[in-house]
Amino acid sequence: MTRTSLHPRRGSMVAVVMLVVAALLGSAACSAPDSTPLEAKNLPWEKVLEQARGQTVSLWMYGGDTQGNAYVDRTLIPAARQLGVTLRRVPIADTSDALTRILSERQARRTDGSVDLVWVNGDNYASGKQAGAWLCGWTASLPNMKYVDPADPLLSKDFGVSVDGCEAPWHKAQFTFAYNAARVSDPPTTFAGLLDWVKAHPGRFTYPAPPDFTGSVFVREALLAVSGGPNRVPLSYSKTAFDSVAPKLYQRLRELAPSLWRGGSTYPQTSAQLDELYAGEQVDMTMTYGPATLTDLVAKGTFPAQTKVLPLTDGTVGNASFLAIPSTSGNQAGARVVANLALSPAQQAAKARPDVWGQFTVLDLDRLSPTDRAAFTALPASPVVPPYEVLARNAHSELSSAWVNPLDEGWRASVVAGR
Numbered sequence: 001m002t003r004t005s006l007h008p009r010r011g012s013m014v015a016v017v018m019l020v021v022a023a024l025l026g027s028a029a030c031s032a033p034d035s036t037p038l039e040a041k042n043l044p045w046e047k048v049l050e051q052a053r054g055q056t057v058s059l060w061m062y063g064g065d066t067q068g069n070a071y072v073d074r075t076l077i078p079a080a081r082q083l084g085v086t087l088r089r090v091p092i093a094d095t096s097d098a099l100t101r102i103l104s105e106r107q108a109r110r111t112d113g114s115v116d117l118v119w120v121n122g123d124n125y126a127s128g129k130q131a132g133a134w135l136c137g138w139t140a141s142l143p144n145m146k147y148v149d150p151a152d153p154l155l156s157k158d159f160g161v162s163v164d165g166c167e168a169p170w171h172k173a174q175f176t177f178a179y180n181a182a183r184v185s186d187p188p189t190t191f192a193g194l195l196d197w198v199k200a201h202p203g204r205f206t207y208p209a210p211p212d213f214t215g216s217v218f219v220r221e222a223l224l225a226v227s228g229g230p231n232r233v234p235l236s237y238s239k240t241a242f243d244s245v246a247p248k249l250y251q252r253l254r255e256l257a258p259s260l261w262r263g264g265s266t267y268p269q270t271s272a273q274l275d276e277l278y279a280g281e282q283v284d285m286t287m288t289y290g291p292a293t294l295t296d297l298v299a300k301g302t303f304p305a306q307t308k309v310l311p312l313t314d315g316t317v318g319n320a321s322f323l324a325i326p327s328t329s330g331n332q333a334g335a336r337v338v339a340n341l342a343l344s345p346a347q348q349a350a351k352a353r354p355d356v357w358g359q360f361t362v363l364d365l366d367r368l369s370p371t372d373r374a375a376f377t378a379l380p381a382s383p384v385v386p387p388y389e390v391l392a393r394n395a396h397s398e399l400s401s402a403w404v405n406p407l408d409e410g411w412r413a414s415v416v417a418g419r
Contacts, residue, residue: 006329034103045143049335053084055334060098061119063091067193071357075350079341085334090115095124102133113328116335119305120167120324122159122213126401128324135325136166138336144343154320160235160400164227167322168339171375172317173352173361174270175217176291177237177310178303178384183284190314191225196250199259204284206261206268206277209416211409214287215273217317219411220399223249229314230396237402246407249412253306258416267416279303285310291391292358295382309385315394345372352379382413 029263043051057080063069072089078123079088092098098118120128128134138250139145148169158160179187179192183204188194208215227233227245234241257264261283261347268274271288276291279302286303288294297303323342325335341347345368348361365373385391 001142018404037248042141045141047139048150048336051333052331052337054220055331056086056088057116057331057334057336058088058090058114059069059117059119060090060095060101060115062095063093067296067357075164075185075356076338076342076347079347080338083337083341085337086373087338096122099128099133102128102328103131104330105326106131106133110328112327115326116329117338118326119170119321119325120351121319121321122398123401123404124198125158125324126161126324128162129161132270133326133328135327135329135332136164136330138325139163139165139168139339142168142336142340142343144340144345147345147363147367149287149367152362152364154192154318155362155396157397158322158401159319159398159404160402162323164268167324168287168343169362170323170342171348172318172320172362173289173360173387173390174289174291174393175221175289175316177285177287177312177316178278178291178294178307179285179310180278180281180306181308182304182306183281187310188310189312191221191312191316192314194310194312195222195225195256198256201258201284203261203263205259206274206283207287208271208274209267209316209413210266210271211405212270214289215228215267216273216408217289219249219253219407220403221317222253223407224396226252233399233401235397237400242406242410246410246414250410250418252412253415254418255297275303279297291356292352292354292360292382294384295354296358298384307384309391311386313394315392315396317398318392318395329390343376345369349375349379350367352378354382 003254020391031258059072061068061072069089069091077087077089095118098115098120102113102115106117106289125134145168148158150272154172181187186197190195210216210219224230224233225243233245264368268277274283275286277283281304291309294303294307294309298305298307323339325332326338329335343362344360348363349372351357352361361376365376368376
């Protein structure tokens with residue numbers, strides 16, 4: 001069984017990669033080209049289309065997401081071909097692999113780099129922005145941005161870092177727990193209640209080890225819960241804030257560990273491994289950033305037939321994924337055309353189908369024509385997953401990306417090694 005996080009991947013080598021990135025940041029500041037695009041940002045869109053024709057755009061994205069790969073190969077690539085752009089999907093193990101390549105090419109002053117478009121968000125976006133890896137100020141020129149609500153907070157900041165026209169929105173995500181209702185008769189209704197449920201049902205729950213993307217967000221959700229809610233943890237990171245709230249978090253997770261699967265002696269290394277445990281009924285819950293895919297997983301018999309979404313009244317974190325163009329790309333016009341295409345109502349509706357990819361749209365449906373809106377309202381209702389509006393009720397924003405690595409490293413030192 002293969003299923004993975006529906007977000008740009010953060011893998012187990014992230015700490016090593018960030019050391020490489022840090023070294024590149026220092027040299028990039030004095031030796032790299034600036035991020036001015038080869039094609040003027042304010043060109044009429046017809047001129048952008050003209051420049052894009054015949055270009056080959058390399059989209060670097062996590063290769064382990066089988067549904068995402070199939071969507072790009074079967075739906076997005078043929079549509080790009082109709083516009084005269086050859087779209088090539090480059091599978092990678094971790095989004096930081098793309099960032100490392102971009103920074104290396106930026107250091108070498110490349111203007112014909114091997115990366116033209118990246119599926120990105122979070123700390124990879126923030127690190128790249130700091131290093132000047134991304135082309136900025138181009139997204140306002142995309143014709144399909146007219147369908148996006150400029151006041152939508154999930155699309156104006158990426159893990160607390162301003163988007164600033166450096167990345168185009170691609171889809172939304174909502175962190176969600178799922179449970180097997182055939183085994184769980186008393187589902188918790190709050191995150192704090194979930195932690196209590198774990199202690200009351202030893203061996204029936206676990207979570208992926210950070211820095212897995214899904215395991216990392218579980219730790220951040222636990223931080224908010226044990227701290228008294230999202231308003232008690234500042235969005236912006238500081239060592240003072242970390243030292244104030246992290247000890248209570250790690251103490252709670254250490255106390256929880258003996259009640260986890262295998263007594264907390266080991267953790268799934270990826271969200272896919274957690275899903276395998278859930279599919280095999282070794283645990284009673286799993287978690288995902290892409291809940292819309294649960295419908296297809298149940299229909300195919302991969303997940304238990306009685307899989308339900310866990311409704312937490314205090315809400316969970318919501319965010320978005322984006323497409324960014326490296327400042328080193330030599331095919332920036334083609335990359336802009338693909339990013340605009342990916343924002344089109346037709347592509348967004350296709351991508352939202354559970355049997356295609358099951359991703360939540362970034363478009364404001366009130367801005368669409370009646371015909372385009374009908375494609376979304378015609379999406380099949382799920383017997384497993386409630387509508388996005390229900391899932392996102394009481395949702396809270398991501399903490400700043402600067403929180404991610406300290407929390408992940410602290411988890412390993414204080415929870416795994418500290419037991």
